[in-house]
Amino acid sequence: MNAVTTTAELVAANPTTWNAITCAEVNARLENASAEEIADWAVATFGTKLAVASSMQDTILPHLFGARLAGVDVLFLETGYHFKETLETRERAAKAFPITVVNVMPRQTVEEQDAEFGKDLFARDPNTCCFMRKVDPLARALAGYDAWVTGARRVDAVTRANMPVITWDDNHGLVKINPIALWSDFQVEIYQTAHGLPRNPLVARGYPSIGCEPCTRKVAAGEDPRSGRWAGTDKTECGIHK
Ligand code: SF4
Numbered sequence: 001m002n003a004v005t006t007t008a009e010l011v012a013a014n015p016t017t018w019n020a021i022t023c024a025e026v027n028a029r030l031e032n033a034s035a036e037e038i039a040d041w042a043v044a045t046f047g048t049k050l051a052v053a054s055s056m057q058d059t060i061l062p063h064l065f066g067a068r069l070a071g072v073d074v075l076f077l078e079t080g081y082h083f084k085e086t087l088e089t090r091e092r093a094a095k096a097f098p099i100t101v102v103n104v105m106p107r108q109t110v111e112e113q114d115a116e117f118g119k120d121l122f123a124r125d126p127n128t129c130c131f132m133r134k135v136d137p138l139a140r141a142l143a144g145y146d147a148w149v150t151g152a153r154r155v156d157a158v159t160r161a162n163m164p165v166i167t168w169d170d171n172h173g174l175v176k177i178n179p180i181a182l183w184s185d186f187q188v189e190i191y192q193t194a195h196g197l198p199r200n201p202l203v204a205r206g207y208p209s210i211g212c213e214p215c216t217r218k219v220a221a222g223e224d225p226r227s228g229r230w231a232g233t234d235k236t237e238c239g240i241h242k
Helices: 007-012 020-030 035-049 060-066 084-096 110-117 126-142 185-195
Strands: 050-053 072-077 099-104 147-149 166-169 174-177
Touching (some): 050 060
Parallel strands (some): 050 147, 147 174
Antiparallel strands (some): 166 174
């Protein structure tokens, strides 16, 4: 069987109740499928109950899913601390692809957070800042969906080395799909070039992993790409990928 002759077959066999076991079964069948095949399956299975998360470090997922589900919701965590280049990339993606960018907002503006917790909370307590500006807003945003798609890859970090392509996200209570989980940096480059995608210019300027501006620094050649995130602390993840 080829991985996804099978899309129709999989959809026909689509369990009505998703859980860790059903996700593991589908993962076993799709783990080595192409990102395009995984996206086909995801759209056929979940339709508009699917959300795509994008940090706008690149525009691969908005392209991949916009081509299959016009108007697909693309969730962007609007922390209030992004680089202007990232916000510009979001605008370019919204113009280039048939997607609906959903800006996921924290409960408080940066000013309100400053007033309650003091200025620059990220420098004193990044976990609380990430919780309020990323983790909690995402959890509320995902409540209306049956599945979400992320651009997380195994090469991103040792903590992601065994990350499945399809898994049950117990934390949020829905299916989590990582269609480019197995991609190398080279495959990322090939896809972007082949499709002429809008790029976040910061990547070429030495930012291989881009988050909020105060918590992201340039990385020297040969350094761990993630070492520019929360540099100088032991924090390595914002908390949305548990
Ligand atoms: Fe706050 Fe930094 Fe987390 Fe952004 S990455 S939410 S600024 S701690």
